[in-house]
Structures are given as C-alpha cells and as structure tokens.
Amino acid sequence: MVVNYSPEEIKNAHEVVYNEGIKMRYQVAGKEYVDRALKAADNDYARSMQEYVSEACWGSIWTRPGLELKTRSMLNLAMLCALNRSAELAVHCRGALNNGATEEEIREVILQAACYCGMPAGMEGFRVTGKVIEEWKKEQEAKGTGVEEHTDIGLEQRVEE
Structure with a gap:
C-alpha cells in the first residue's frame, strides 16, 4: 500500500530523525566534537552534509535496535x-x-x-x-x-x- 504523506509530514519526519541523530552523535562522538563539526559547516553546501550525516547515519542507522x-x-x-x-x-x-x-x-x-x-x-x-x-x-x-x-x-x- 502506497501512502501519500504531506510535505509537512515528511518535513516533521526528517526533523525527528535529525534530532535523534544529533542526540546519538553527542552520546558517541562527544558534544564538543559534534558542535565543532556543525559550526564548521558555515554555508549551505557544507551544512547539507552535516545534516545528512546527522540524519542518515546517526539518526537512521545508529539508533536502530539491531x-x-x-x-x-x-x-x-x-x-x-x-x-x-x-x-x-x-x-x-x-x-x-x-x-x-x-x-x-x-x-x-x-x-x-x-x-x-x-x-x-x-x-x-x-x-x-x-x-x-x-x-x-x-x-x-x-x-x-x-x-x-x-x-x-x-x-x-x-x-x-
């Protein structure tokens, strides 16, 4: 069954996964390191990679229970x-x-x-x-x-x- 989600629902889902990813990054890599990495991404191009890392790697993979x-x-x-x-x-x-x-x-x-x-x-x-x-x-x-x-x-x- 294909479900059609609204743009707002998709945005909210990304936000939840990103936030969980940031929490996991802090837990594993340390707040100082993560904050430094986020601060170094001081333009839209670099920021997109940090967002992807937080969401895709840390939010989607590291938070899995397996x-x-x-x-x-x-x-x-x-x-x-x-x-x-x-x-x-x-x-x-x-x-x-x-x-x-x-x-x-x-x-x-x-x-x-x-x-x-x-x-x-x-x-x-x-x-x-x-x-x-x-x-x-x-x-x-x-x-x-x-x-x-x-x-x-x-x-x-x-x-x-």
Missing part, C-alpha cells in the same frame, strides 16, 4: 582502518571508548583489520587508535574515573525506550 552501540563502534573501527581514514578512525575510537569498548577489544579489531586489509592500514590504525587511547586514559585519570567503567546501553534497554 546492534549494541559498542558493536556498531567496532564495525566502524574495522572499516575506517581498512579504508585508511585516520581522522574518522580517531573520532570513532573515542566513540568506541564512550560505548564501552576496552583497549584490548580495540587492539583486536585493528589486528583483525590488518590481517584482512593489509599491514599499512593496520600500522596506521594502531598509530591512530593508540594515540586516542592514551589521551582517553589521561582524561579518565584527570577525572578520577577508571578507564574500564564505560557501559553501553543494552540492546534490550534501547528497544524498550
């Missing part, structure tokens, strides 16, 4: 390592830590990617994630919190919400 956030983070680490996308790998490494990934788990993901995607990608992946992990540890120590204390919201809890 995988826990930590699992999504691990997948992104492997893919970004394989694609040799260092800047995004660093962001998603921090996100993985926010989502409860441990140093050991991140190391194993990068090793797995290196095995299948090539040693140059793996070496760069280790360089990038190692730096992020060390920064993360220092931040956690400064806050007086343990490094292994992050927890993902369980899949069951996300479905209930």
Whole structure:
C-alpha cells in the first residue's frame, strides 16, 4: 500500500530523525566534537552534509535496535582502518571508548583489520587508535574515573525506550 504523506509530514519526519541523530552523535562522538563539526559547516553546501550525516547515519542507522552501540563502534573501527581514514578512525575510537569498548577489544579489531586489509592500514590504525587511547586514559585519570567503567546501553534497554 502506497501512502501519500504531506510535505509537512515528511518535513516533521526528517526533523525527528535529525534530532535523534544529533542526540546519538553527542552520546558517541562527544558534544564538543559534534558542535565543532556543525559550526564548521558555515554555508549551505557544507551544512547539507552535516545534516545528512546527522540524519542518515546517526539518526537512521545508529539508533536502530539491531546492534549494541559498542558493536556498531567496532564495525566502524574495522572499516575506517581498512579504508585508511585516520581522522574518522580517531573520532570513532573515542566513540568506541564512550560505548564501552576496552583497549584490548580495540587492539583486536585493528589486528583483525590488518590481517584482512593489509599491514599499512593496520600500522596506521594502531598509530591512530593508540594515540586516542592514551589521551582517553589521561582524561579518565584527570577525572578520577577508571578507564574500564564505560557501559553501553543494552540492546534490550534501547528497544524498550
């Protein structure tokens, strides 16, 4: 059955998904990083990409209940390592830590990617994630919190919400 939605209904649907995407981006990537990315998109051309990222990736994919956030983070680490996308790998490494990934788990993901995607990608992946992990540890120590204390919201809890 094909349903005809009004332009207003479509606009409202996009707004809901975008807003959920922004909330998820804040949760995973951190408010400071997201706000900086949004502010840098200071023209209509650049802004459209930030809106798309918030809506399509974060609002439509990251909010789906099929995988826990930590699992999504691990997948992104492997893919970004394989694609040799260092800047995004660093962001998603921090996100993985926010989502409860441990140093050991991140190391194993990068090793797995290196095995299948090539040693140059793996070496760069280790360089990038190692730096992020060390920064993360220092931040956690400064806050007086343990490094292994992050927890993902369980899949069951996300479905209930």
